[in-house]
Amino acid sequence: MKVGILGAGQLGRMLAAAALQMGLDPWLYDPDPAACGHRAGQSWAYDYSDTEQLESFARQVDLCTFEFENVPVEAVQIVSRHTLVSPGMAALAVSQDRLHEKNFFRALGIATPKFHPWEGNETQGIVKTRRLGYDGKGQWDLDRASPQTEAECIWEEKVPFQREFSQIGVRSRTGELAYYPLVETLQREGILCEALAPAREVDPNLEQQAREWVGSILEALDYVGVLALELFEVEGRLLANEMAPRVHNSGHWTDRGCRTSQFENHWRALLGWPLGSTQATGCVRLINLLGSVPEVAPPGATYYGKEPRPGRKVGHITLVGESPEAVDQQALGVFSDAT
Amino acid sequence: MKVGILGAGQLGRMLAAAALQMGLDPWLYDPDPAACGHRAGQSWAYDYSDTEQLESFARQVDLCTFEFENVPVEAVQIVSRHTLVSPGMAALAVSQDRLHEKNFFRALGIATPKFHPWEGNETQGIVKTRRLGYDGKGQWDLDRASPQTEAECIWEEKVPFQREFSQIGVRSRTGELAYYPLVETLQREGILCEALAPAREVDPNLEQQAREWVGSILEALDYVGVLALELFEVEGRLLANEMAPRVHNSGHWTDRGCRTSQFENHWRALLGWPLGSTQATGCVRLINLLGSVPEVAPPGATYYGKEPRPGRKVGHITLVGESPEAVDQQALGVFSDAT
Numbered sequence: 001m002k003v004g005i006l007g008a009g010q011l012g013r014m015l016a017a018a019a020l021q022m023g024l025d026p027w028l029y030d031p032d033p034a035a036c037g038h039r040a041g042q043s044w045a046y047d048y049s050d051t052e053q054l055e056s057f058a059r060q061v062d063l064c065t066f067e068f069e070n071v072p073v074e075a076v077q078i079v080s081r082h083t084l085v086s087p088g089m090a091a092l093a094v095s096q097d098r099l100h101e102k103n104f105f106r107a108l109g110i111a112t113p114k115f116h117p118w119e120g121n122e123t124q125g126i127v128k129t130r131r132l133g134y135d136g137k138g139q140w141d142l143d144r145a146s147p148q149t150e151a152e153c154i155w156e157e158k159v160p161f162q163r164e165f166s167q168i169g170v171r172s173r174t175g176e177l178a179y180y181p182l183v184e185t186l187q188r189e190g191i192l193c194e195a196l197a198p199a200r201e202v203d204p205n206l207e208q209q210a211r212e213w214v215g216s217i218l219e220a221l222d223y224v225g226v227l228a229l230e231l232f233e234v235e236g237r238l239l240a241n242e243m244a245p246r247v248h249n250s251g252h253w254t255d256r257g258c259r260t261s262q263f264e265n266h267w268r269a270l271l272g273w274p275l276g277s278t279q280a281t282g283c284v285r286l287i288n289l290l291g292s293v294p295e296v297a298p299p300g301a302t303y304y305g306k307e308p309r310p311g312r313k314v315g316h317i318t319l320v321g322e323s324p325e326a327v328d329q330q331a332l333g334v335f336s337d338a339t
Numbered sequence: 340m341k342v343g344i345l346g347a348g349q350l351g352r353m354l355a356a357a358a359l360q361m362g363l364d365p366w367l368y369d370p371d372p373a374a375c376g377h378r379a380g381q382s383w384a385y386d387y388s389d390t391e392q393l394e395s396f397a398r399q400v401d402l403c404t405f406e407f408e409n410v411p412v413e414a415v416q417i418v419s420r421h422t423l424v425s426p427g428m429a430a431l432a433v434s435q436d437r438l439h440e441k442n443f444f445r446a447l448g449i450a451t452p453k454f455h456p457w458e459g460n461e462t463q464g465i466v467k468t469r470r471l472g473y474d475g476k477g478q479w480d481l482d483r484a485s486p487q488t489e490a491e492c493i494w495e496e497k498v499p500f501q502r503e504f505s506q507i508g509v510r511s512r513t514g515e516l517a518y519y520p521l522v523e524t525l526q527r528e529g530i531l532c533e534a535l536a537p538a539r540e541v542d543p544n545l546e547q548q549a550r551e552w553v554g555s556i557l558e559a560l561d562y563v564g565v566l567a568l569e570l571f572e573v574e575g576r577l578l579a580n581e582m583a584p585r586v587h588n589s590g591h592w593t594d595r596g597c598r599t600s601q602f603e604n605h606w607r608a609l610l611g612w613p614l615g616s617t618q619a620t621g622c623v624r625l626i627n628l629l630g631s632v633p634e635v636a637p638p639g640a641t642y643y644g645k646e647p648r649p650g651r652k653v654g655h656i657t658l659v660g661e662s663p664e665a666v667d668q669q670a671l672g673v674f675s676d677a678t
Binding site: 017020021022023025039040256259260264268271273274275276277281282293296297298299300301302303304305315320 | 356359360361362364378379595598599603607610612613614615616620621632635636637638639640641642643644654659
């Protein structure tokens with residue numbers, strides 16, 4: 001069976017690798033011929049505005065997904081006319097606009113930091129472009145900077161959070177639901193640096209809350225596939241930050257540290273196949289490799305085959321141990337080798 | 340770094356997939372353009388007797404391995420003149436001839452069933468061709484059949500074993516050694532059908548014995564890479580059956596059921612990189628898919644992308660559970676779905 005992926009970055013590459021292992025035939029569409037995912041399947045390197053190529057691609061594949069919510073809506077619409085695209089347009093429309101997304105959360109009763117459309121008169125808080133921001137781009141902390149953009153923005157309260165979490169859920173075409181363990185994420189300048197899975201010392205009520213929120217999002221959107229919800233922990237409460245309608249960096253540990261990876265379960269969901277177990281196989285610490293990779297890959301390293309460039313996500317290391325202490329000890333070894 | 344693989348069957352394919360994940364660039368040489376591994380890397384589909392192509396391939400790669408001990412020695416010799424091939428010629432020479440192999444075991448003090456060169460006058464026992472047998476081919480039980488071959492053969496005592504085991508070990512270029520848990524293998528007509536890992540209810544002295552034997556083989560051959568030793572359990576003792584100087588079907592469970600797969604550790608050994616943990620992440624049951632694969636891949640299924648054909652190894656399922664009972668319960672589900 002041929003399965004399509006719009007976008008051939010590392011997420012597309014890992015989706016393709018999982019597809020190959022499952023006996024599927026992955027096709028990747030990405031305008032950049034150097035995109036690292038192209039080498040993991042049948043490569044289609046054409047512009048997203050090339051209707052003819054998009055249509056030809058869409059007619060070849062039995063179903064299609066995307067690795068990134070900022071793939072142009074028009075391209076997804078064209079593909080959708082010829083094959084089934086999951087997650088669908090509803091999820092894309094919500095997640096491409098931060099204001100729509102926050103309003104959607106509010107409508108579902110999911111708590112968020114305070115927010116409203118940015119009108120230029122606030123002096124504190126965070127201003128974010130409504131569209132096309134990722135990895136901390138298109139964001140300004142009003143205490144430190146003025147927004148440098150003509151684009152429409154959203155203002156958000158700056159919350160003094162204790163920790164950041166990510167809850168990944170998956171919903172199958174059949175309606176089957178599964179949740180990965182709650183993950184603590186450590187970010188620097190808006191970029192995920194590390195993740196701890198399962199998150200440590202978390203109030204079970206918060207975990208339950210996170211699952212219920214993700215479940216309500218999945219149901220409301222009649223969602224098919226993997227979805228990640230990023231959360232703040234503020235004084236024992238959760239606030240939703242943003243969602244990603246796709247496989248997510250905070251779930252990369254599932255490839256080596258979980259019974260079934262997020263990539264495999266994404267395909268299983270799209271195909272309506274029974275979902276695999278989301279159980280962690282130990283205490284896991286995911287370390288993102290930014291900028292460059294060690295020449296000698298540490299055990300548990302996954303490299304994306306991307307050219308090194310400052311700050312770029314070029315790989316990750318998944319450490320798995322019997323206890324948080326054991327995995328932290330392994331991490332010390334990785335960091336000392338890296339220096 | 341470019342790494343070469345002679346042979347592009349499922350073992351080559353899984354080696355290539357592991358290489359890609361580690362940031363290596365796999366090149367596969369196999370005369371059959373339809374071989375399933377070709378799609379997992381740079382494909383070279385030329386005959387093993389094509390010296391020019393072999394040399395060209397060898398000059399391109401930084402190091403090389405093989406997926407199968409019956410790759411022609413002459414081809415390995417040609418490649419060896421231009422790049423480092425591991426495991427080396429010593430391991431190949433020993434394992435391509437059953438009589439040499441058994442004599443080698445004897446010289447290391449490794450117990451085996453009784454054996455001697457077949458001279459045609461035995462009426463009981465097993466006769467095997469000395470060369471080119473695999474998956475039960477080229478073998479005759481004298482109780483049931485007469486050898487149908489002009490080839491040189493070895494006679495072996497037929498041992499009334501209770502169980503069959505496989506011990507996989509890995510030795511790095513640096514001399515570092517690691518052992519996977521002992522595995523019980525279930526065979527039908529010489530073909531591996533299932534494997535239980537770690538093997539259940541095994542006398543720790545036998546496990547120790549299996550490791551020591553593998554260690555002595557690895558050291559004696561100055562071996563680099565993964566090696567499997569197949570064993571019989573006979574009345575509380577071990578007897579060595581045969582070795583495979585490569586990644587092995589009895590280790591396929593390590594891809595999903597172990598901290599580090601045999602495929603990754605094979606490359607780590609060849610590159611002299613620190614070996615990854617060989618710890619199982621639970622109780623594992625590997626089920627080979629022979630002939631054809633279920634259309635809906637069960638969780639834990641790995642498909643090789645091969646054309647279905649009766650008896651052919653076309654995939655496997657790795658079930659991982661908290662206990663032997665839990666994993667056996669999962670297996671019941673797989674078998675009932677398959678019927």
